[in-house]
Amino acid sequence: MRRVIWLVVLVALVWSGWWVMATLGAVRGIEGWLAARQSEGWQAETSAIAFEGYPLDIRITLKDPLLADPDTGVALETSALRLGAPVWDPGQITLVLPNDPILLASPETRTRFLTQEGRANLFVDTGAALALEQMEASADVWLLDGEAGDLLSGGTSRAAVVHDPEMPATYHFNLDVDGLRPGEIPRSALFIPQEWPVTFDRLSVQSTVRFDRIWDITALEVSRPQPRQISIPQAEAIWGDLQLRFAANLDVDVAGAATGSVNVQARNWRAMLAIAETAGILPSGLRPQIEQALSTLASLAGNPETLDVTLTLRDGFVSLGFIPLGPAPRFRLR
Numbered sequence: 001m002r003r004v005i006w007l008v009v010l011v012a013l014v015w016s017g018w019w020v021m022a023t024l025g026a027v028r029g030i031e032g033w034l035a036a037r038q039s040e041g042w043q044a045e046t047s048a049i050a051f052e053g054y055p056l057d058i059r060i061t062l063k064d065p066l067l068a069d070p071d072t073g074v075a076l077e078t079s080a081l082r083l084g085a086p087v088w089d090p091g092q093i094t095l096v097l098p099n100d101p102i103l104l105a106s107p108e109t110r111t112r113f114l115t116q117e118g119r120a121n122l123f124v125d126t127g128a129a130l131a132l133e134q135m136e137a138s139a140d141v142w143l144l145d146g147e148a149g150d151l152l153s154g155g156t157s158r159a160a161v162v163h164d165p166e167m168p169a170t171y172h173f174n175l176d177v178d179g180l181r182p183g184e185i186p187r188s189a190l191f192i193p194q195e196w197p198v199t200f201d202r203l204s205v206q207s208t209v210r211f212d213r214i215w216d217i218t219a220l221e222v223s224r225p226q227p228r229q230i231s232i233p234q235a236e237a238i239w240g241d242l243q244l245r246f247a248a249n250l251d252v253d254v255a256g257a258a259t260g261s262v263n264v265q266a267r268n269w270r271a272m273l274a275i276a277e278t279a280g281i282l283p284s285g286l287r288p289q290i291e292q293a294l295s296t297l298a299s300l301a302g303n304p305e306t307l308d309v310t311l312t313l314r315d316g317f318v319s320l321g322f323i324p325l326g327p328a329p330r331f332r333l334r
Contacts, residue, residue: 150183256332
């Protein structure tokens with residue numbers, strides 16, 4: 001019996017020592033990373049680093065973290081960030097967001113992100129680069145607002161990112177948002193009628209993106225990986241009478257210009273044209289000919305209220321057949 005007791009005590013001491021070394025090692029790693037960023041000219045600060053979780057977990061809280069990259073002008077500031085991992089598997093990281101605002105800044109704008117029960121589970125390679133293998137993020141309620149007012153909000157939201165081990169730097173993305181609600185800023189900018197529904201009925205996206213390199217710690221330290229191929233087999237948005245489905249296959253060059261096609265299926269498409277014209281996205285002079293062409297296409301498909309067309313992206317512009325629609329978006333991550 002005495003031997004059993006001594007064995008239990010010995011195991012407890014060894015386990016405790018391992019937990020202390022692993023936890024202090026993680027804290028020193030964070031402190032070293034912050035110091036390295038400061039030496040590169042970043043503003044990288046935290047008022048304190050606390051740890052807990054004994055005996056099974058390593059849980060570290062960064063209090064009042066502030067990160068600002070002078071090269072990109074991107075900054076983040078909040079009251080606390082909590083990181084956790086099982087002591088036996090440091091590559092399985094849980095990030096818990098605070099319930100008070102997260103301030104985000106870029107050269108273009110300043111925004112505030114507020115969420116309830118926001119968290120992300122990350123599975124990373126335990127090598128020095130911490131390459132992302134999988135991420136699952138969720139939030140019960142969230143809000144994004146800018147300096148001029150509300151931008152977006154939503155209810156229960158789920159996002160997943162999975163690295164494809166058979167394809168270089170390729171990731172599969174899934175997004176589902178319940179109760180997506182455009183704020184007053186986008187509603188005013190697009191001249192959305194007041195009687196239009198407040199929230200989307202559904203928003204879901206499935207996509208696969210190949211980047212120019214994998215997502216790892218250098219994505220935060222140096223620069224963001226840039227998309228080179230984008231495939232969207234299925235995306236759907238339903239908002240009142242508007243129902244939009246689309247699929248895309250795009251190649252993206254080093255400047256962010258895309259070449260490829262986007263298939264769009266739209267119900268009640270005339271209302272979309274009216275919104276685009278009112279918002280100034282669609283020049284008024286082009287609307288009659290575009291509406292006539294789309295009406296003909298919809299009628300050929302059998303339902304004049306449902307549109308099924310393919311848009312072409314080439315040389316920095318979007319076109320519908322021979323009809324130019326305007327500049328194409330650039331796909332660049334700051």
